[in-house]
Amino acid sequence: MTKKKITAIYPGSFDPVTNGHIDIIKRSIKIFSRVIPAILVNPEKKPLFSIEERLEMLRDACKELKDVEPVFFDGLLVEAAKKYDASVVIRGIRAVSDYEYELQMALMNRSLHEELETLFLVPAQEYSFLSSRLVKDVYRAGGNIKNFVTPFVAEKLKEKFNL
């Protein structure tokens, strides 16, 4: 595939980054010349990990991926897109239930920044049920999460929950 000389931003809470997120990042970098996975603040969520911890995990997950540059941005997604010269927003869609919220966000972002396009990517089927929330729930209840996160994230969960 010929890559577009376009920067794409991939925003999210990443609390923590999962293999589903990494799958989307890998798909995105096949299409775009630069991908910025960006930790942004979702006021609806109370994160388990600090911003520094989330960024450390995201950086570790992306360390072998060329032209992938994780960041934290405190503010609107449209402003982050401007700062990093991104003209495309990537969001992963797992199920129809994700769509309504994603559509609202995409249209709001477009109303704030007309030139910014939102692109929905579908993760590998094995990650279609995966979310950061479920990973935390399963781990907290003593379940095995090794197929869902990197070893580094698994270690950080262990430290966080003292398990």
Ligand code: PNS
């Ligand atoms: O992983 P999440 O929690 O679904 O990601 C949501 C996120 C962080 C991308 C969204 O809350 C966001 O864009 N926050 C930044 C502030 C903003 O631009 N809000 C308006 C969105 S329409």
